[in-house]
Amino acid sequence: MSLRASLLVFALGFAAFTAQAAEPIVIKFSHVVAPDTPKGRAAEYFKKLAEERTKGAVKVEVYPNSQLYKDREEMEALQLGAVQMLAPSLAKFGPLGVRAFELFDLPYVFPNKETLYRVMDGDIGKKLFGMLEAKGITGLAFWDNGFKQMSANKPMRTVEDFKGLKMRIQSSKVLEAQMKALGANPQVMAFSEVYSALQQGVVDGTENPMSNLYTQKMHEVQKHLTLSDHGYLGYAVIVNKAFWAGLPADIRATLDKAMADTTVFERKIAQEENDEALAKVKASGYTQIYTLPYRDRVVWQQALLPVHKEFEDKIGRDLINSAYLVAAQVEKEKAAQTKAPAAKDKPGPAKAKPAAKPEKK
Numbered sequence: 001m002s003l004r005a006s007l008l009v010f011a012l013g014f015a016a017f018t019a020q021a022a023e024p025i026v027i028k029f030s031h032v033v034a035p036d037t038p039k040g041r042a043a044e045y046f047k048k049l050a051e052e053r054t055k056g057a058v059k060v061e062v063y064p065n066s067q068l069y070k071d072r073e074e075m076e077a078l079q080l081g082a083v084q085m086l087a088p089s090l091a092k093f094g095p096l097g098v099r100a101f102e103l104f105d106l107p108y109v110f111p112n113k114e115t116l117y118r119v120m121d122g123d124i125g126k127k128l129f130g131m132l133e134a135k136g137i138t139g140l141a142f143w144d145n146g147f148k149q150m151s152a153n154k155p156m157r158t159v160e161d162f163k164g165l166k167m168r169i170q171s172s173k174v175l176e177a178q179m180k181a182l183g184a185n186p187q188v189m190a191f192s193e194v195y196s197a198l199q200q201g202v203v204d205g206t207e208n209p210m211s212n213l214y215t216q217k218m219h220e221v222q223k224h225l226t227l228s229d230h231g232y233l234g235y236a237v238i239v240n241k242a243f244w245a246g247l248p249a250d251i252r253a254t255l256d257k258a259m260a261d262t263t264v265f266e267r268k269i270a271q272e273e274n275d276e277a278l279a280k281v282k283a284s285g286y287t288q289i290y291t292l293p294y295r296d297r298v299v300w301q302q303a304l305l306p307v308h309k310e311f312e313d314k315i316g317r318d319l320i321n322s323a324y325l326v327a328a329q330v331e332k333e334k335a336a337q338t339k340a341p342a343a344k345d346k347p348g349p350a351k352a353k354p355a356a357k358p359e360k361k
């Protein structure tokens with residue numbers, strides 16, 4: 001081979017090598033909700049930060065609306081490495097064998113968002129993420145959505161109104177017990193199937209924060225909505241553990257920071273998105289909206305509190321008591337600030353004494 005030919009072969013080889021070296025690391029981020037929801041917008045925000053800050057070394061592909069996988073399938077896909085990142089709702093970790101996440105599904109356990117954030121960002125959140133490691137999953141952040149509202153084709157004002165109603169739920173045993181405590185028949189169903197199930201009368205109603213209800217057009221097939229704030233829906237952003245651990249350290253640090261910044265953004269927009277969705281549902285005229293008065297919330301709470309006791313063993317009494325204590329602490333701080341308890345907070349068990357000694361920190 002002449003010198004020229006050798007140089008050419010070398011140059012081509014080098015070009016191919018650098019092209020290969022420049023291939024971005026792809027993160028497939030699958031989720032089940034619409035892009036214009038708190039989770040959907042945050043996924044796009046993370047993509048932007050991650051791609052900008054790694055200068056293109058990382059490419060995030062966001063797949064919304066169950067485009068790639070439905071609820072249960074996406075967990076399996078993550079474990080198998082077919083996708084790298086998800087943000088399932090906290091009610092969907094039970095089937096993985098980590099039932100403690102169902103703490104967040106307990107009805108009326110969190111009287112306000114401050115309590116929630118402290119629980120998520122403190123020892124309880126760390127403990128929950130620790131449980132994922134054995135499943136080949138790493139937890140990165142807790143994202144917010146909001147308190148859930150009840151919808152159906154008949155009014156739901158009293159607990160008796162739920163008798164016999166077929167209510168779609170996420171795959172959580174706590175939510176199953178919650179609906180049963182109200183006298184309803186719970187039906188587990190993937191999120192992507194809810195609209196048509198409501199439309200065809202396979203189920204009568206459901207529960208979700210307003211942003212999910214509105215963006216899936218569920219209000220078009222639900223005549224009644226009760227603003228009950230009876231439970232909470234939030235997310236854990238999770239990644240395939242081996243994938244995450246295998247990233248170059250500098251890239252992982254940049255992505256961790258991008259995720260932390262995205263979480264701040266996500267929690268800021270969550271309430272706004274839900275408020276806007278409520279206004280849009282009101283304006284649409286499809287659904288009659290009823291706000292559960294405080295005195296009736298207390299009655300609903302009485303009917304639902306036995307669910308806390310029922311799940312003490314499955315979730316962990318220490319974990320539940322720790323959440324009660326955080327709620328009580330937040331309440332105390334609020335009272336000290338205002339010299340009176342915040343009346344707009346939901347009645348929660350925070351004022352009740354913990355049933356047992358809280359776990360040691």
Ligand code: LMR
Nearest residue numbers: 032033089170191208212
């Ligand atoms: C649901 O299935 O109702 C929700 O978990 C959907 C979601 O991800 O917000």
